[in-house]
Amino acid sequence: MGIGDINKDLIRERAKCTFNVTELTYFLDGGKDKTLERKERERVMLTKREELFGGTPDEYLSHKEKYENSMRKAVILFSLLRKVQKENNTDLTNYRNLLSGVLGASISQDGSPFGLHYIMFMPVFMSQADEEQQKKWLHRALNCSIIGSYAQTELGHGTFIRGLETTATYDPATQEFVLHSPTLTSYKWWPGGSQLYSKGECHGIHSFIVQVRDEDTHMPLPGIKVGEIGVKMGLNAVNNGFIGFDNVRIPRTNMLMKHAKVLEDGTYVKSKNSKLIYGAMVFVRVVIVFDSVNYLAKAITVATRYSAVRRQSQLKEGEPERQILDYVTQQDKILTAIAGCFAMKMNARMLWDTFNVINDQLHKGNFERLGELHALACCLKAISTTDSSMFTERCRLACGGHGYMVSSNLPPTYALTTASCTYEGDNTVLLLQTARFLLKTWRQIDTAPLTPTVQYLKTVSTPGYSYKWENSVEGIIRGFQIVSMKKISSCVDLMTTKIMSGMSQEDAWNTVSIQLVSAGESHCRAIVISTFHEDMSKAMRSMSEPLAEVMGQLVELYAVFWALERLGDLLEFTSISGADVVKLRSRYEELLRKIRPNAVGLVDAFDIIDELLQSSLGAYDGRVYERLMEEALKSPLNAEPVNQSFHKYLKPFMQGKL
Ligand SMILES: CCC/C=C/C(=O)SCCNC(=O)CCNC(=O)[C@H](O)C(C)(C)COP(=O)([O-])OP(=O)([O-])OC[C@H]1O[C@@H](n2cnc3c(N)ncnc32)[C@H](O)[C@@H]1OP(=O)([O-])[O-]
Ligand SMILES: Cc1cc2nc3c(=O)[nH]c(=O)nc-3n(C[C@H](O)[C@H](O)[C@H](O)COP(=O)(O)OP(=O)(O)OC[C@H]3O[C@@H](n4cnc5c(N)ncnc54)[C@H](O)[C@@H]3O)c2cc1C
Secondary structure, X not given: OOHHHOOHHHHHHHHHOOOOHHHHHHHHHOOHHHHHHHHHHXXXXXXXXXXXXXXXXXXXXXXXXXXXXXXXXXXXXHHHHHHHOOOOOOOHHHHHHHHHHHHHOOOOOOOOOOHHHHHHHHHHHHHHOOHHHHHHHHHXXXXXXXXXXXXOOEOOOOOOHHHOOOEEEEEOOOOEEEEEOOOHHHOEEOOOOEEEEEOOEEEEEEOEOOOOEOOOOOOEOOOEEEEEOOOOOOXXXXXXXXXXXXXXXXXXXXEOOOOOEEOOOOOEEOOOOHHHHXXXXXXXXXXXXXXXXXXXXXXXXXXXXXXXXXXXXXXXXXXXXXXXXXOHHHHHHHHHHHHHHHHHHHHHHHHHHHHHHHHHHHHOOOOOOHHHHHHHHHHHHHHHHHHHHHHHHHHHHOOHHHHHOHHXXXXXXXXXXXXXXXXXXXXXXXXXXXHXXXXXXXXXXXXXXXXXXXXXXXXXXXXXXXXXXXXXXXXXXXXXXXXXXHHHHHHHHHHHHHHHOOOOHHHHHHHOHHHHHHHHHHHHHHHHHHHHHHHHHHHHOOOOHHHHHHHHHHHXXXXXXXXXXXXXXXXXXXXXXXXXXXXXXXXXXXXXXXXXXXXXXXXXXXXXXXXXXXXXXXXXXXXXXXXXXXXXXXXXXHOOOOOHHHHHHHHHHHOOOO
């Protein structure tokens, strides 16, 4: 691409950048070798540019065509990626890199038909299948000679797993399980687990591998009714289906038996910890935090580059129209989204490291921190996806009418982020899970050892602990920790009062649940800001000074933004004063001004190639108007000057003939 093809404003923005963009790209990728690995994947993928990115845009295809086209492209992409991915090993870190490589590269705005295979089916094997079963199926799954889904949710139940109705009844005479969907509401919906019955006793939710279709003809196997659930708000390249079982028999060894087992005579051997069955969901929630960063990185790249190119309105009479990125209200929308993306990037890494540490402990039979991991994965999945949706929507609104075009890729990206607020656990329900852990922790604060992510509760509640509000990052973190502690303790007090007055534990819980969710959110926000601050401060020590300075500004912007967003809590629970708030607001505007010159450099560092960004507004060259017109002309309605509906309907109507 010649320099002449690049929008002049973008050239100027890139010249203004005060830090080395490549240095930041290496940091964001996790090191120069990871950047090179990613770029090699992209290079290989671009050898099939026309097959993967050419042709009619998805938005002009029918529901069926879109699915078929996404399958065609997915097969090409995954065949290519398989060549460059490390040997098919199931080392979790390698696997997560495969995920981000594979799905980060997923080339449709509507997700990938192989997404579930990699995000759900494979992790279930790695966490629930015993060695024999892994030998039999895992490598077939890794090389895609079998493709799997994850059928847990049913038409009648998604959140309440213990309410799932599908049964798996063991028949010792034949050493088989009989899978059955007793009701319409028990039909698996979305696939994705079943209630296990043996010797007439129900042992709760367990995972089974079930072959749904014939390996040659692809026809559904006897007793299995399958179908597709219809058009969704997004992710329509992922064919979510339904499955009904009519007394379908599978071998005993198709129950995934790494944890619980059923012996040949039907004896049930329970897992060392009943919650291990839910292990795959914890892993997937960790992956979803990374996904939320990837989606938001696309949205901020689009909105920032567009805001540098779009000139609209005069600030002063007679002056040229200003880049909309110069309007402070635009900086408020976009620079906070950039800070939010960096914050969640650091927290995704922390969560991944925490998951690996605790997962190793679980493998050694140490379940001490399982509850903490579950609570942390729940709240970070909830907050990262809520933030990613919120900031993506701010980015769409920041791009005016053109941000409403599918060709901008902002509406499809929003559809992806908002789906993640529901799947893998509705965010409200997950924050309640975190709250459940926090209340349990609070009740034991003087008797049980505290795990790392809740240590702060002890610190800020120690008698005599004094804290005066400070407008610093550390002061804001401390403020959020106090807010969290006070919300948790007040929920405990409220519930105790209600139960003492004769209300059941469950009714007390429900009555207080809005405050419980809020306590879970405050706890998570305190973790997100402190992790961003602490981990970025560590990283800054090995950064060049110019880059470290900008990272420090992003950390402070993020902390001040959320302090202003949660002023109600801070005024209720801390000593922040009105004067402090005035200073906070002015510091916020000063930070926006400081970061403004580096906005384009910050998003360039995500290094998202145009083919994956897929945006008429966000391309590296900034030629937005030419691209908007190019995309518009792809509309089938532009194939002819007069659409047939004129002669068939409109003209007779206008002539009063209908
Ligand atoms: C791209 C993605 C595609 C999408 C795929 C999908 O959506 S797939 C479908 C995704 N679907 C969903 O995500 C469905 C979301 N729903 C659920 O995950 C569960 O129904 C639930 C957690 C909400 C309640 O479950 P429940 O009624 O069994 O539990 P309870 O509340 O009575 O608590 C009992 C104890 O268990 C503990 N514990 C619970 N879970 C875990 C865990 N994972 N790990 C560890 N521990 C866990 C909990 O802390 C508590 O411990 P305590 O305090 O006694 O020490
Ligand atoms: C795009 C997409 C892909 C999916 N893919 C899969 C898949 O591959 N495999 C699979 O198994 N599932 C899949 N799902 C299903 C998903 O896991 C469920 O939709 C999700 O767990 C939410 O459950 P639900 O739909 O039953 O919602 P509900 O739980 O019915 O939620 C409705 C409302 O009820 C509230 N609510 C429910 N329980 C409580 C409670 N205890 N306390 C307070 N409020 C409550 C919720 O907060 C929410 O506001 C997918 C969903 C989507 C959107």
